[in-house]
Amino acid sequence: MGHPAGPHSAPAPTGTSAAPGLIPDLVARSPWPRWAQVAVAVAAAILAASCLLCVVCCCRRRARRRKPRDKEAVGLGSVPGTTTTHLVQPEVDDVGSGPGGAPQWGRLQLSLEYDSGSQEIWVGLKQAADLRREPGGQADPYACVSLSPQPGHRHATRVHRGTLCPVFEETCRFRVPLAELPRTTLRVQVLDFRRASGHQPLGELRLPLGTLDLQHVLEVWRTLGPPGTVEAERTGELCCLLQYAPGWGRLTVVVLEARGLSLGLAEPYVKVQLLLNRRKWKTRRTSVWKGTAAPYFNEAFTFLVPLSQIQSVDLVLAVWAQGSRLWAEPVGKVALGARASGQPLQHRADILAHARRPGARWHRLRPAGEVDQALGLRPRRRLPLPGS
Known part of the structure; x- marks a missing residue:
């Protein structure tokens, strides 16, 4: 026999699914304990936050890569020097041609000192900057120093891997009589080291010593010129x-x-x-x-x-x-x-x-x-x- 519905009996369930207690009902019907449900919710929140952080970092990196690298210039004033201020001559070839001018082959910092007692000239190779290479490429540069009237004797630095701004910090010396100093030309070649083929020239500097005041230590930046032919001597x-x-x-x-x-x-x-x-x-x-x-x-x-x-x-x-x-x-x-x-x-x-x-x-x-x-x-x- 059915009992009449009283005033305090529960209402009949309706067919709508958009009930206000949907999430509590799902939690109540889940076979997992309450602590496991909380752990899953926290892990999902951490995963979502990590994905969002990765997306933001990737967007920032792409924005940085889109910036033109040509605007990044090396400040010559911030380059540390090993010579005292009162012994350094002003920089001569510091300013290069701008966009649309002659192609740039990079710059070279070197120091020169002549000892009249031993009649030797000390050449210090400091560093090179902005060496020219194909876009996006790298080089393994090294420098070769020689004097034009003196055949045979030359000095080669060690190879610096994967850089267009090598720091050499090497010193070599050549014996040059004082009478021959005005007719002597210093030649510095910057080459790209290749293992199994001929080394590719990156730039060249020719500096007549007769035009310089070598009575004191000279430290300058010079612009590299177009590379000449690498002199593989007649010996092969x-x-x-x-x-x-x-x-x-x-x-x-x-x-x-x-x-x-x-x-x-x-x-x-x-x-x-x-x-x-x-x-x-x-x-x-x-x-x-x-x-x-x-x-x-x-x-x-x-x-x-x-x-x-x-x-x-x-x-x-x-x-x-x-x-x-x-x-x-x-x-x-x-x-x-x-x-x-x-x-x-x-x-x-x-x-x-x-x-x-x-x-x-x-x-x-x-x-x-x-x-x-x-x-x-x-x-x-x-x-x-x-x-x-």
């Missing part, structure tokens, strides 16, 4: 591969090929020599090639050099040829050791840092006398021929 270039296994104490030298040799050379070959504590230790030689300025040797030599002696060993690669005389003479040499500089020193450092990994590079041949003088070797004297 040599490509070699090096590998060192410290566990076995095994040094592998592969003489690959040479290029740019003089066509007048007869029967060129390569001598591979190891020096231990500035004394001749081990010597090997490749086969002889005839009638070519680009011989392809591709010959490997293995030397047993313990890890305890690797820092005291100098590797010298020398190209020999008969030439116009009756005996063979060194055409040019490459020194790869702790006393090397520039690219040869970088090549040696790479193979020691990456054990058992081979590395091949081209090296410019230097005059034999210059390399022997740097390594402290005495020249080999030969008896003169009758009638010579």
Whole structure:
């Protein structure tokens, strides 16, 4: 029997879903406990806030990238100097051409000091800025310093990876008699280091020393000019591969090929020599090639050099040829050791840092006398021929 509905009985449920107690009903019907529901709600709130923060950060980064980088200039006034203020001349070539003018090749900061007692000029390479490169590209620059009337002697800095504003902080010196100083020109080449190909010039500076007042220390910024041709001397270039296994104490030298040799050379070959504590230790030689300025040797030599002696060993690669005389003479040499500089020193450092990994590079041949003088070797004297 049905009971009549009283005044305090609950009303019949309606068919609408938009009831004001929808969320409390869902919470009440959920099989999860109250603490689990609170934890899920807090995690969802944190996830939403993190997504919103990531969107805001991405928008800011895109806005920064859209700003033109050409407006970012290096303030020369904020560059620290190592010379006192009263010894520094005013900057001469500080102002470059604006947009629409001549192309900019960058700027170079250097210091010059001439010692009249020893008749030596000290060249300090400080840094370079705004080197020219393709848009968005990077370079591995290094600088090469030489004096134009003095053949052979030059100084190369170490390579700086992935930058267009390298800080060199290196000093070199050249002997220049006081009478020859007005006719001497300082040449600084900034090059992009390439492992397996020729190095690409980035800019060049030619500074006549006769136009400068070298009675006191001179520190200036100079604008680099268009790069000239890289002077690969008449002796040519040599490509070699090096590998060192410290566990076995095994040094592998592969003489690959040479290029740019003089066509007048007869029967060129390569001598591979190891020096231990500035004394001749081990010597090997490749086969002889005839009638070519680009011989392809591709010959490997293995030397047993313990890890305890690797820092005291100098590797010298020398190209020999008969030439116009009756005996063979060194055409040019490459020194790869702790006393090397520039690219040869970088090549040696790479193979020691990456054990058992081979590395091949081209090296410019230097005059034999210059390399022997740097390594402290005495020249080999030969008896003169009758009638010579």
